[in-house]
Amino acid sequence: MVKCPRCGYENPSNAVYCYNCAYLLTDSHGNRINNTKRKNSWDIGIAKKIVIVLGIIIIALLLFSLVYNNTQPSHNETLNVITDDGSVHKTASYPYVAVIDYEGSWYAEMGNPNYLAKESGYGPKKFTLDCAPWDRVAIDAKKYDYGEGEFKVQLLRNGEVVAEDSTTNVTGRIVINYNY
Known part of the structure; x- marks a missing residue:
């Protein structure tokens, strides 16, 4: 048999x-x-085994990346401040606004001192600064046309003026450093 x-x-x-x-x-x-x-033995070559293992690792990394990115708080949520008593103080996403009031040509660097935005223009302008409520804010502005008019710079936080300066000097330069 x-x-x-x-x-x-x-x-x-x-x-x-x-x-x-x-x-x-x-x-x-x-x-x-x-x-x-x-029975049920793996009857495949080592190259195929390596490809299968690498495929499993790549799929696992893609799934981890997808889960990680979908569980992170939004940009607006990260700008909330938790106070000493444990309550959450919600703030505006970008609470700072720079106002340059001058009827001539000007140049300014403004924002977080580590990441200053450079702007130039003519006439009065407002700029929303990419700064969180707890960031230091710096503005360095100057006249470009050596005009005699008043050159005024304001820093607003949630609509309220927190710092301002002005000059009538023809080579006018204004520097504002604000720490909340």
């Missing part, structure tokens, strides 16, 4: 194929085929 390695059926010793599942038991010369492989 010959036991089929696939289904375990006991076949007669002269059987070429398993009577139960038609599995090949002998080769073309009548020799018994040695079918002693373990």
Whole structure:
């Protein structure tokens, strides 16, 4: 009797194929085929195994990235301040506004001292500064046309003037540093 390695059926010793599942038991010369492989073994090359493992790692990283990005607070949420008593003080996203009031040509650098925005223009203008409520704010502005009119710079926080300066000097320069 010959036991089929696939289904375990006991076949007669002269059987070429398993009577139960038609599995090949002998080769073309009548020799018994040695079918002693373990069931459910990985019968793939090492390169395929590496590709599968790398694919799993890449999918895991993509899923982690997706979950991480979707669970981060929005920019507006990160600008909230938690006070000593544990309450949350919601603030405007960008509470600071710079106002340059001059009828001539001017140049200014303003914002967080580490990341100053550079602006130039003619006539009065307002700029919303990309600063959080707790940031230091700096404004360095000067006349470009050496005019004799009043050159005035204001810093507003949530609509209220928190710092201002003016000059009538022809080479007028104003520097404002504000710490909340």
